Amino acid sequence: MDDDRLTYKSSGVDIAAGERAVELMKASLKATYNEHVLTGLADFGGLYALDDSPTGQVLVASTDGVGTKLKIAFALGKHDTVGQDLVAMVVDDIVVHGARPLFMLDYLAVGHLRPEVASDLVRGMAKACRPIPCALIGGETAELPGFYAEGEYDLAGFAVGVVERHRLIDGSAIRAGDMVLGLASSGLHSNGYSLARAVLLERTGWTLDRRVPELGRTLGEELLEPTRVYAGPLVRLFDQGLYPHGLSHITGGGIPGNLARILPKGLCAQLNRSAWPVPPIFSLIQDEGQIADEEMLRTFNMGLGMIVVVAPEEAQATERALQSKGLSVSEVGEIAERQSSEEAVTVG
Numbered sequence: 001m002d003d004d005r006l007t008y009k010s011s012g013v014d015i016a017a018g019e020r021a022v023e024l025m026k027a028s029l030k031a032t033y034n035e036h037v038l039t040g041l042a043d044f045g046g047l048y049a050l051d052d053s054p055t056g057q058v059l060v061a062s063t064d065g066v067g068t069k070l071k072i073a074f075a076l077g078k079h080d081t082v083g084q085d086l087v088a089m090v091v092d093d094i095v096v097h098g099a100r101p102l103f104m105l106d107y108l109a110v111g112h113l114r115p116e117v118a119s120d121l122v123r124g125m126a127k128a129c130r131p132i133p134c135a136l137i138g139g140e141t142a143e144l145p146g147f148y149a150e151g152e153y154d155l156a157g158f159a160v161g162v163v164e165r166h167r168l169i170d171g172s173a174i175r176a177g178d179m180v181l182g183l184a185s186s187g188l189h190s191n192g193y194s195l196a197r198a199v200l201l202e203r204t205g206w207t208l209d210r211r212v213p214e215l216g217r218t219l220g221e222e223l224l225e226p227t228r229v230y231a232g233p234l235v236r237l238f239d240q241g242l243y244p245h246g247l248s249h250i251t252g253g254g255i256p257g258n259l260a261r262i263l264p265k266g267l268c269a270q271l272n273r274s275a276w277p278v279p280p281i282f283s284l285i286q287d288e289g290q291i292a293d294e295e296m297l298r299t300f301n302m303g304l305g306m307i308v309v310v311a312p313e314e315a316q317a318t319e320r321a322l323q324s325k326g327l328s329v330s331e332v333g334e335i336a337e338r339q340s341s342e343e344a345v346t347v348g
Contacts, residue, residue, distance in 0.1 A: 006289040008299045011198035015253070015298075043170070044093040044249055044261070045161070054166045060099035064089040064251075065156045068193040072223045074152055075208055079117050081226045082155065083124020085190045088227035089251065090157040091134055092306065095231040096247035098169035098238065099161030101132050106139035107156040111148035113141065121155065124226075131232045134159065167238075171262030171309075173245040178335040179315045180259075180269055182276050184328035185305035189227040191252045192300045196223065199289035214280045222281055230306045233325035242318050246309035250301040257298055259307055260344040263335075269309075271333035271347045278303040297347055309335060 008015060038047035038058065045060040066085045073082045091101045106125060108118060118141060129136045148154070163169075188196060200206055200219060208220030215222045234247070246262040259269050282303065286296050296302060308329075310318050319329045338344065 004290050008195045011195040013194045044096045056165050060094045060097045060161045062093040063158045069190050076220050079120040080124040083121045084128040084226040086157045087128035088229040090159045091231045092249045094161040095234045096249050098167050099163040101134035101161040103135040103137045104159040109142045110153040113143045171246040176337050178309050180333040181308040182304040182330045182332040183306040185301045186228040187225040199285050237321050244308045244310045248307040254298045256345040268338035269345045273347050275332045276330035
């Protein structure tokens with residue numbers, strides 16, 4: 001029955017309200033812009049040109065958090081992996097523009113500071129930053145008594161990268177006939193946890209120490225699996241002179257919401273859902289929550305954490321380069337001319 005189906009909104013996250021909030025913010029944000037600002041609100045990172053020359057440098061900045069995945073860390077008393085989650089969420093929003101991450105800062109807000117927990121968090125961040133490479137140059141720790149429940153905290157990150165203007169990746173080079181490659185995710189990453197918790201903990205009554213046969217491990221281990229960081233392999237790709245026509249970080253909004261952000265007007269992406277393996281955590285959530293296919297696609301990454309759009313003649317070299325860095329790559333679709341009634345992204 002439809003009444004039994006869970007949605008992201010019913011679990012407490014209203015995407016439409018978020019989109020409305022962005023619309024209400026636009027005028028205030030744009031009032032601060034000057035001639036150096038290249039960014040649009042659909043970009044993954046904020047773009048700021050230091051000069052006008054084609055080889056001039058453009059700074060790319062981003063900020064993000066880990067979200068309610070932190071609730072899993074609190075419950076398990078394990079805090080070293082969410083530092084990697086934070087790095088992935090922030091830095092991968094920079095690298096999609098062709099930028100090389102320069103540095104990152106973090107913000108930790110707690111009710112009562114526990115030094116060992118803070119150390120675990122930063123250790124996880126540093127471990128994720130080193131291979132990129134990205135310098136973790138500082139941050140802020142705010143102790144706010146009475147503001148957070150005992151043992152809880154919030155975590156945010158901020159990062160800046162740089163790219164030469166003529167190497168900027170913004171999707172404008174995407175053409176009909178381009179190939180769409182999908183880079184495998186490690187699981188849920190750091191999005192959709194409000195719905196995942198509503199299904200797997202509240203509806204089922206399962207506990208985090210429950211061993212789930214479909215997953216081959218405990219529920220807690222699966223839910224705390226660190227977000228895969230793509231920045232390092234993508235920077236190595238740029239080092240080889242391979243610059244994709246478009247890159248899309250699959251976070252909130254899922255594949256349709258994020259891939260549509262980089263598509264030029266008049267083009268669409270046609271994806272084949274059977275072209276990549278979908279980790280069992282997603283079917284488990286869908287089955288237990290009786291969640292519609294469309295809701296799953298717009299809430300979770302469904303097994304693809306990054307999408308790479310390339311010219312057909314560069315697809316093989318791009319695949320080989322990324323696979324050599326340990327990434328699983330699938331050919332998941334193509335770019336086509338978009339008909340007036342067609343969705344920007346179809347997954348069939």
